[in-house]
Amino acid sequence: MRYRVLGKTGLRASVVGVGTWQFGGEWGHDFSQAEADAILDAAAECDINLIDTAECYGDHLSERLIGDYLSRRDRSRWFVATKFGHHFNRFMNRDDDFSVAGVKEQLEASLQALRVETIDLYQFHSGSDALFLNQELWTMLAQQKRAGKIRHLGVSILGKGSEWQAREAARFGVEALQMVYNRLDRRPEQIYFPHAQKNNLGILARVPLASGLLSGKYKPGATFVANDVRATFDAEKMKRDLAELERLQREEVPAGVPMAKWAMAWCLKNPAVTAVIPGCKNPEQVRANADAAELVA
Numbered sequence: 001m002r003y004r005v006l007g008k009t010g011l012r013a014s015v016v017g018v019g020t021w022q023f024g025g026e027w028g029h030d031f032s033q034a035e036a037d038a039i040l041d042a043a044a045e046c047d048i049n050l051i052d053t054a055e056c057y058g059d060h061l062s063e064r065l066i067g068d069y070l071s072r073r074d075r076s077r078w079f080v081a082t083k084f085g086h087h088f089n090r091f092m093n094r095d096d097d098f099s100v101a102g103v104k105e106q107l108e109a110s111l112q113a114l115r116v117e118t119i120d121l122y123q124f125h126s127g128s129d130a131l132f133l134n135q136e137l138w139t140m141l142a143q144q145k146r147a148g149k150i151r152h153l154g155v156s157i158l159g160k161g162s163e164w165q166a167r168e169a170a171r172f173g174v175e176a177l178q179m180v181y182n183r184l185d186r187r188p189e190q191i192y193f194p195h196a197q198k199n200n201l202g203i204l205a206r207v208p209l210a211s212g213l214l215s216g217k218y219k220p221g222a223t224f225v226a227n228d229v230r231a232t233f234d235a236e237k238m239k240r241d242l243a244e245l246e247r248l249q250r251e252e253v254p255a256g257v258p259m260a261k262w263a264m265a266w267c268l269k270n271p272a273v274t275a276v277i278p279g280c281k282n283p284e285q286v287r288a289n290a291d292a293a294e295l296v297a
Contacts, residue, residue: 001047002014002296003049005274007203008201008202011151011152013049013202015293015296016289016293017048018277021053023061023062024056024088026092028228039283039286040066040069041283042284043290049079050277051079052081052082052277053080055084055085055125063082066113067114067115081121081204083125084122085097085127096131098131111149118148121151121153122141123155124174126159129162132168141153142173145173153172153174153176157177157179159180161179161188167195169201170201174201175201179206180206180207181203181207183214183252183267184210184213184241188205205275206277208264209278210241211229212230213245214248215259216249219246245259
């Protein structure tokens, strides 16, 4: 495993982390505690130390699975990141709540679910610029930092994104940005990376495998089950992406290198990126993800 410092936080994060949206039950499978344990144990065996989760991956469900695991393992070896701003209702249905009182409640619920006293990285989760520009919210979060409930603050930028949030993040005490970045979506290189580098903000690249498309498992015409978030994706874009995958496999992926390994290493070859946080459905996928570190200088 390789490690990089996450911006101004000073924290050494493994360049490959574990994304846990799947634990919330929106990726075609409901995870048991034993399955979550096996995935996180595999991550530990691979010297991964970064777990990323959120308040709305299920109703704190992902956090509870992680918290149960952490209660029986060495908490100190893990760097745990979670998010705030939403209430989970049902499959792919959330309500926004970025109010000061609402976020305080979410923070306490996340601490309880994760069974930790401090959240290492607490991230503003895919909210609008108007919601971001709430000084009272950031003042409250700074108070929670002083109280020891949060170590560092981050912003997980909405998929379609806001350059303004990346540009202004540092003045709100933010030390890390999370964003969609992969070989099929290189927009962050122009929109976000310059601001992150100027202000020494760490970058966590989510969806590095383009929701599994860059795993190499899917061909044109692929379909997904109803309780899989990918079944909700725009059909025409999916068609274009699957066609592009065939070109990448033919022209860019070295012979004999698994596409997923190449795709994550491709993200990490940009020095602005601290870590990638791919999802995984089993220990074998965790180990395959971790192998990407072999291709990183």
